[in-house]
Amino acid sequence: MTREIHVNDSFQTDYVYSCIAEPGENFDPAFRPFHTPKQMLELGVFEGKYINDCQDEFPDDWFEHAKIADKPSVQLNYFGIKSRQPLSIWKQKGWIYGPDPRGWFQWYCRYYMGRRLENIDSIQIKRWKSFARHAGQIKANCHPNDLFCRPKQRQALLQWAYDPFI
Numbered sequence: 001m002t003r004e005i006h007v008n009d010s011f012q013t014d015y016v017y018s019c020i021a022e023p024g025e026n027f028d029p030a031f032r033p034f035h036t037p038k039q040m041l042e043l044g045v046f047e048g049k050y051i052n053d054c055q056d057e058f059p060d061d062w063f064e065h066a067k068i069a070d071k072p073s074v075q076l077n078y079f080g081i082k083s084r085q086p087l088s089i090w091k092q093k094g095w096i097y098g099p100d101p102r103g104w105f106q107w108y109c110r111y112y113m114g115r116r117l118e119n120i121d122s123i124q125i126k127r128w129k130s131f132a133r134h135a136g137q138i139k140a141n142c143h144p145n146d147l148f149c150r151p152k153q154r155q156a157l158l159q160w161a162y163d164p165f166i
Helices: 037-043 052-057 087-092 104-113 118-130 133-141 151-159
Strands: 003-008 013-019
């Protein structure tokens, strides 16, 4: 059964997308994120400032224990380290694709909800797969379970739905 999601937030008005998959199901076989969007928000990502004004778009339970704030705060990130760049940098570097003006995590949230856009999904899944190199750097340069080693890369892994606790 197809569901429609209507979006009206500070980045998009009158945007409607269809969800053709059940939430959290029927992912592309190449895309196996370690964390759900809800888990990521609860652990602490993007300094607590990312999809705060679009909570109506997503399930209420995603935000029950989410670490969010009106102003970015590094203390809200799981690893307590700065992790975000201004959206202007993302645009300048060409990291914004399709109908997701907030970038990869917004795409992931919508994908998780069941939206499928073949061309955009392919691009974002390739971007996600390429991020695995950071896990390799942690494994090569840190002792197992040393969470103080490379905290910036660990925070980045969390923000890309990888396991940062390697």
